[in-house]
Amino acid sequence: MNNIFTDEKLRPEIRAGLAKINFTKPTKVQAEVIPLLLDGKNAIVQAVTGSGKTHAYLVPVLNAIAVDHKYTQAVITAPSRELAEQLYLVARQLRDASGLNISIAHLAGGTDRERQIQKLTANKPQLVIATPGRLHDFVQKKLLLVDQAQVLIVDEADMTLDMGFLADIDYVAQKMPKDVLFAVFSATIPVKLTNFLRKYMKRPEQVTIDNPAVIAPGIKNDLLDVGSKSRKGILYQLLTMGQPYLALIFANTKQRVDELTAYLQSQGLKVAKIHGGITERERKRTLREVAQGQFQYVVATDLAARGLDIDGVSLVINYEIPRDLEFVIHRIGRTGRNGLTGHAVTLIREEEMNRIAGLEHMGIHFDFVQIKNGELVPRNHYHRRSERSSTNHKIDPKLNGYVKKEKKKRKPGYKRKIKQAIQKDKAQKRKIEQRHEVRKAKRMRKKRRDEK
Structure with a gap:
């Protein structure tokens, strides 16, 4: 099969740029999606976190931009400031490696709006990477014109839906040409999202890379019943048993993140926290320090951590199960990336087993374990036994x-x-x-x- 990174449909500069940043063999999603977008076909792409989908759309987007045309030709949206910034940096890396004179703008909430306006006025961007709210704001006030844009990419579309940003995307899409190339990338495709996409896509190409509800085979996915023991105590025990390279602990609320961070710090662990309540400057500093290896443990909420590119996560702990079960997939997907092995542990109590049944119904397999002599060892899964009994009379455990x-x-x-x-x-x-x-x-x- 032809290697798309060396295909002549790509500019020589981009082929050279990919080689320069050591992109020699495309991932499955890149091999399937890049040719579709190069041919101008709309696409709905369902791919797990860490599958390489970012370059699956960045490569054809940069390839399509006419360097001599000084107007906005492509727009990429990301639902969080962190993800938008990450995409901006990755796009700049590929542009610089390719030696292309393409102007890229980063528009996101939480940053200096007036400074962004000055930059837009001084230099019209050919590629815009933005959060939906700030993008809507600038388009509505005609600070950014998208009437000649040929490409619209929506990344993390399910998260965009969860955070209530679809209306912003809808507004911007209506200002674009009717034949705009529209591509959506998402780990899951909820029904509400499908209904929205029908408005802009007729017979789009459907690309599914693996089942997004199935955990990558390189991840050991354990389920640990804490019973009557302290959940915090079990968490500390897990973190200190095997000395993970980098552990990511997920909690459901900012308050719980603060609480767990304070507890673990009181036990002598150096812990960083990431949630929507900390300032943008503090968040950037924390991520920089994590990347530099100054922290071994990070406690985070779902929306704050999703989209962040934190390398080297060897252990993920679900301190509690999220209200939206699909977030478990995204959490566990933070480890075992790029072909590496990973480990995830979900803490539960017996009364939460019905939620585990829901996750198993989604295709997530758990190994039931217990802590014995300072190690995680297999144990019988009482949930499995209960499934073999009659379902007509489900009896409360008590x-x-x-x-x-x-x-x-x-x-x-x-x-x-x-x-x-x-x-x-x-x-x-x-x-x-x-x-x-x-x-x-x-x-x-x-x-x-x-x-x-």
Whole structure:
């Protein structure tokens, strides 16, 4: 098969630039997507984190830009400031290695808006890499004209949807020519995203590289039940057992990240934290120090860490399961990248096993483990055993002892007692659910009153 990096459809400068930065063999996503975009075909690309999708669109985008035409010819969007900056740096690296005189602008929230306006006025960018909010702002105020753009790339499209930025993308796309080349890259393709894409794409090329719901084969993916033990204590034990090269610990909220960082620091570990509550300057400094090897442990939230290119992550720990189960895929995908091996551990309690069942239904395989003599060793997966029992009467774990006891005695009426216990448990759960619904409705009514 022809190596796309040496294909004559690419400019000689770009072929030389790729060789200069040691891109000699394309990844699967690059081999499939680059030819499509070079031929001007719209594409929806579903690929796991770390598959090489960034260069899958950067190579054809830079290849398509006419150096002599001083107007915006291509736009790439990324949902977070960190990811936009990362893309900007990667694009500059390939441009400089290729020796191409292409003007690239980086537009993102959280940075000096007036300075960005001055740069745009002084030098019209041919390629714009931007966050959706800032892009919408500049296009709406006609600070940036996109009416002649030939390419629109939306990276991390599912995250763009999650963060509520699709309306911004929609506004900008409407200002572009009808025949604009439109390509979307995402780890998952939710239904809402599919509906949006139908508006701009007719019969797009569908490219799926691996199943995004399946963890890369080089990652050992463990499940650890903390039981009645301290979850923080188990976390500290995991971090200090094997001395990982770089461990990334995920928590669901900024408050929990702060709490875990303070705890681990109190145990003598040098820990960095990344979440949306820290300043842009502090975030950049932290990432620089992590890249320099000054930290062995990083605690982060999902949205802050997603899109960040942190090399050398050998261990990922899901301190808690996220509300959106798909985030587990992105978390675990931070390790085992670029063909390297990795290790992920998810901490759970027995009452959370229904969420694990949801993850397994998505195609994620877990190895059930326990800590024994300072090591992680296999243990029986009680969730597997429960699946073999009847699904008609799912019994709360707290009733198991009662059921076993009654079965063993075999006294008259024991089946009736078991049935009554199950019905009573279900009734109690219904009451709790109803109570939650009533409280939720009250909160919503109060919120609406406050908004008026």
